[in-house]
Amino acid sequence: MNEELSIILETTSKILNKHVDHKLRQNIDNDNSDLINLWGEIVQLGLPKIAVKDKFNGSGLPLSTTLPIIKLSNNIGAPIPLSETILSNYILSESDINPPSDIITYAIDAKNLKIIGDKISGELISVPYLNLTDKIVFITEIEKIKKVILIENSGEDKELKKNFLSEPRYNLKLNKCKILEMKPINSRINFKHLGAIVRSAQMIGSMEKILDLCIDYCSQRKQFGRALSKFQAIQHQISEMAVELSASSAALSTITNSGDFYKNKKDIAILKIRAGAAAGKVIAISHQVHGAIGFTQEYELAYFTRNLNSWRNDFGNESYWEDLLGKDFLENNNQNLWEYLT
């Protein structure tokens, strides 16, 4: 398994490094041939269906295996809905729906949904990359049963949602849209939990890149006759970023190695709290040490920090998970804190 994973990682890295540059990130349209070529190679490698069951022609790898791949993709800063597609397809496959083979995205939230026959109306909130696909997965509760719904958006009202993201995100009004598939969700699956894990892995990949950008920039940029990296004040700020990053990575490796993380609400909370808090510090420090150049569109730092700003709020921000974790300990057992921790 490890060998298989490292081959996939190596190949993914080659593909992404060949295609991704900062110009591509600034032109994420569905008629950009560079983007189409890149996605074509991703599909050829089998990444969209990497965690999909064999019977649906997937690779059948556990979702935890995909985290290093997702992390890598956001470390390189690939402007593609890889994590969205992997997660959407996984949820469909686990709920016994044959996933579509190309790009697919999800709605983080939905409201005012009404289903009549095989048609659905209502609003989908926060749909990433809707410019590249018309297939959307979302989860909603119908008569007390959580269901997975797959639709194809065909010329509905979509509104580009103002967002911190470098990546496009939409809200969508559905008006009697045809339901392609609707089934009860696999009871093991908690969309918010999985989303929190994946977003954390994406944040960590991005933070690693940001740390590298800061080191490179401060080593080259000279002020007062010496490189910025020679100033202790700068060194200490960058060290603090590394400390934050290392704590987040430790939290991620707990999740990655736990294999079956469906029951592991505690560790998911810890990961999202840790990565979200780190992101806040990394955004502030990286912009501080870069000065004005980091605040431009032309330089790539902001591509990464804007994504962090958004992802730390997706699937519950730090407060949400802190509250949940605190309650899990305070309310649900008679253990003292040390027993709870160990």
Place this chain on the structure above:
Amino acid sequence: MSKFKFPSIKETNDLSNLRKEVRNFITKSLNHKEFEPSADAWVFSASPEFSKKLGSMGWLGMSFPKKYGGNERTALERYVVTEELLASGAPVAAHWIADRQSGSQILRYGNEEQKKSIIPKITAGECFFAIGMSEPDSGSDLASVKTKATKIENGWKLEGRKIWSTGAHIANYMIVLVRTNPASEKNRHEGLSQFLVDLSLPNVSVKGIPDMTGQRHFNETLFDNVILSEDALLGVEGKGWSQVVGELALERSGPERFLSHFTLLESFINEFKNILIKSGSKLIGKLIAELQTLRRMSFSIAAMLQNGESPETQAAFVKELGNKFEKTMVETLREFSNIIPLYEWPSQLQNLFEDATLRIPSNSLRGGTTEIMKGIIARQLGLR
């Protein structure tokens, strides 16, 4: 970047069983009123009797070879035992330094005679150590130490003073970093050596320095032309710097860097649980997340030590993050006194809180300051 990785290590059933064993032992000791849980117990709370008892349980010098009276258990087993002791605020200060770093340092660099005569006593909880690094004029800048050892016939003559030597007044030995040769112009790290000094020798005097809380643990240790035998040299003459750097990795990565005031947090939660459920779950959740992350990082380092790696940088991460966590924790509790005023807290909890508040500034000084930790990390990042 591998220096920043902390592979996840699972606690096996054997380790969990050991944990339970230690916990039962502590509960019994508490029931028999053998100790009163205290804050910062690994620095302040020394009980030679308790240390001896731990020795008889096989919980000191756990990873040392059987040949020298050790237990040949793993660094992970040692980690579990130290965590349990710290979390309960047990009086572990007497043996702490011997068990954490001096014993390993002797096993790594000492000669056969040193190992045979000292290691079994450390393991039995009958031989205590103090650290001999800082001096009145050398704090963070350790390579600037002036204490010197001069070669004489059949031995060495030791001259100088060490300061902030925690526990030297009850310790039997100190591993002393000295100059045996002047620093070369290019490399200040040359010409340093470590000595194993018996503190009962003539011309050694230990003078207490009360700390800001009024308690005694600090000392100034004066070496006024102390005559040392030839075999007091620990390791290789002139290699003291690389030896001391390895010692610091042992010193910085352990759970004492984030569990020093755990008893305070635990008592606080037990006391105010009903109020916290209503209005404090977010604050407690935040502390749990940070503490659990730190435990995993530190446990991961124990595994690296077990594999013979030298995780100096990772140790700096844990120390830096752990120091920050403890400060945040005490601050979080302080803010809570807005809801229940401090004077209405049970007196034992008030004491723990006040102790912690006063002692917190020392966390990010001892074992290397925040500035030094960040400097170590910056060097690894290629910035220096």
